[in-house]
Amino acid sequence: KRIILPPGPKGNFFTGVKDQISSTPWKTYVQWAEYYKSPIISFWVYNQRIIVLNDHKSVRELLDRRANIYSDRPKSWMFHELCGRGKSVFNISSLDSRHSKYRKLMQHELSGRAIREYHSLLESEADIFVESLTKEPHAIQQHLRRNTAGVIMNVAYGYTVTENHDPFIRVAEQAAKISGWALAPGRWIVDYYPIARFLPSWFPFAGFKRQGEEWRRQLDSLLDLPHKWVKTQMAQGNFAQSFTSRFLKPNGVDFIDAEEEDIVKWAAGGLYAGASDTTVSALTSFILLMALHPDVQRRAQHEIDDFSEPGQEASISELPKMTYLTSIFKEMLRYAPVANMALAHKVIQDDIYQCYRIPKNSTVIANTWAILHDPTLFPEPFQFNPDRFIDKGSDGGSNPDPRGYTFGYGRRSCLQFAEVSILLIMYRVLSRFQVSLPVGADVPQVEFTPGITSHIKPFDVVITPRRR
Numbered sequence: 001k002r003i004i005l006p007p008g009p010k011g012n013f014f015t016g017v018k019d020q021i022s023s024t025p026w027k028t029y030v031q032w033a034e035y036y037k038s039p040i041i042s043f044w045v046y047n048q049r050i051i052v053l054n055d056h057k058s059v060r061e062l063l064d065r066r067a068n069i070y071s072d073r074p075k076s077w078m079f080h081e082l083c084g085r086g087k088s089v090f091n092i093s094s095l096d097s098r099h100s101k102y103r104k105l106m107q108h109e110l111s112g113r114a115i116r117e118y119h120s121l122l123e124s125e126a127d128i129f130v131e132s133l134t135k136e137p138h139a140i141q142q143h144l145r146r147n148t149a150g151v152i153m154n155v156a157y158g159y160t161v162t163e164n165h166d167p168f169i170r171v172a173e174q175a176a177k178i179s180g181w182a183l184a185p186g187r188w189i190v191d192y193y194p195i196a197r198f199l200p201s202w203f204p205f206a207g208f209k210r211q212g213e214e215w216r217r218q219l220d221s222l223l224d225l226p227h228k229w230v231k232t233q234m235a236q237g238n239f240a241q242s243f244t245s246r247f248l249k250p251n252g253v254d255f256i257d258a259e260e261e262d263i264v265k266w267a268a269g270g271l272y273a274g275a276s277d278t279t280v281s282a283l284t285s286f287i288l289l290m291a292l293h294p295d296v297q298r299r300a301q302h303e304i305d306d307f308s309e310p311g312q313e314a315s316i317s318e319l320p321k322m323t324y325l326t327s328i329f330k331e332m333l334r335y336a337p338v339a340n341m342a343l344a345h346k347v348i349q350d351d352i353y354q355c356y357r358i359p360k361n362s363t364v365i366a367n368t369w370a371i372l373h374d375p376t377l378f379p380e381p382f383q384f385n386p387d388r389f390i391d392k393g394s395d396g397g398s399n400p401d402p403r404g405y406t407f408g409y410g411r412r413s414c415l416q417f418a419e420v421s422i423l424l425i426m427y428r429v430l431s432r433f434q435v436s437l438p439v440g441a442d443v444p445q446v447e448f449t450p451g452i453t454s455h456i457k458p459f460d461v462v463i464t465p466r467r468r
Ligand code: HEM
Pocket: 089, 090, 091, 106, 110, 152, 270, 271, 272, 274, 275, 276, 278, 279, 282, 338, 339, 342, 343, 344, 406, 407, 408, 409, 410, 411, 412, 413, 414, 415, 417, 418, 422
């Protein structure tokens, strides 16, 4: 067979197909895949060759099985270089030795058995969440944000968030805002013509350079702030154990290597960035979907009631045994994917897949949304139906587990910690509250926001305490 590039639209000589991509690129890519009769498509955006994988087979084969060459990240010159974020957990090149060091540290602390260490923290933050929701049921978004930040700030720095307008949360939110501006696609000329980075800062068209330098200063100090706080607490002998403290003082001995300390600082910074918006998005979807599907909610509550006596809560380790609750969790991640296209990967050497040539340095995007809405994998994909994950035995069959897609791929995939923290809040909400639409309200259409992290567009729900 002739080895060719995957097919795709040609676009304009200077900008490629930039102007043909809608605000929901995952849908545009599905249309192109259908038009070109190939699940793998390729095109240019400015000077970047993009390859999009729209089916589960190519994603598994390339991003997972060939992870050794498909786990790099494409470079955003504005964010990585000018704003100095190239060392962040999400952006670091897979060829840099830091990449495997970050992953080892994070997996050691936040995957597998290690997660058990955090059960009591998760339980006490969930208690605070239930109490706040009982007092102010209309402020659900604030409580979800507070819960997510409370958990991750404690895990990363041993810092206890005491109020919704906590100063450390403001710091982290400011960093997230600046990152969003610096990463805005198509906004910075230097991302597409990297040679522009050599312009002197005073040059008339070099506003981006001055902006990058200013953001770099701000982001550096936002990253330093919580790290320095932990060090001060440790010096005073008055600190809670955390990801940072454990690595700064392993076995009670002071850490002295500046490079290793820098690695810990960046890894801890990555935890908040990874956890905050994603967890809030998943839990918001959960609340809205429960209001829209009272039958699903009722069935989950029956299951929960069978597991624990009235007035008692099941422990975290019992949650995975609740098969219907777990099915709701999977269906919510499938129906309303938090990250429709994960994060972009980059391939570091020329490769061949089927009859296609995948050139070195291409940006490779997994269209997670397309896979999770593929009717051959998930029949009636636009229906919210947790039953699809209940094992129906040899004749019924069930749909594949969406967690294999929604948390990303290969050597860039997410940490397991996300799962347990979300499942616990789902359980507590169903056990203690009733979620419904306001009386007499029309059933709203489910719509999604665009962006790297997608949310269901909010609508009014009523949350009332539930008696068991
Ligand atoms: C619903 C919740 C979450 C979802 C859907 C989610 C999804 C993702 C996705 C799609 C990626 C990118 C994978 C790729 O590039 O292939 C990722 C990476 C990552 N996530 Fe999550 N995430 C969630 C929660 C969390 C939480 C709670 C944490 C921290 C405790 C976290 C930390 C990370 C980290 C550190 C990475 C690393 C990436 C890298 O090596 O580049 N995430 N996640």
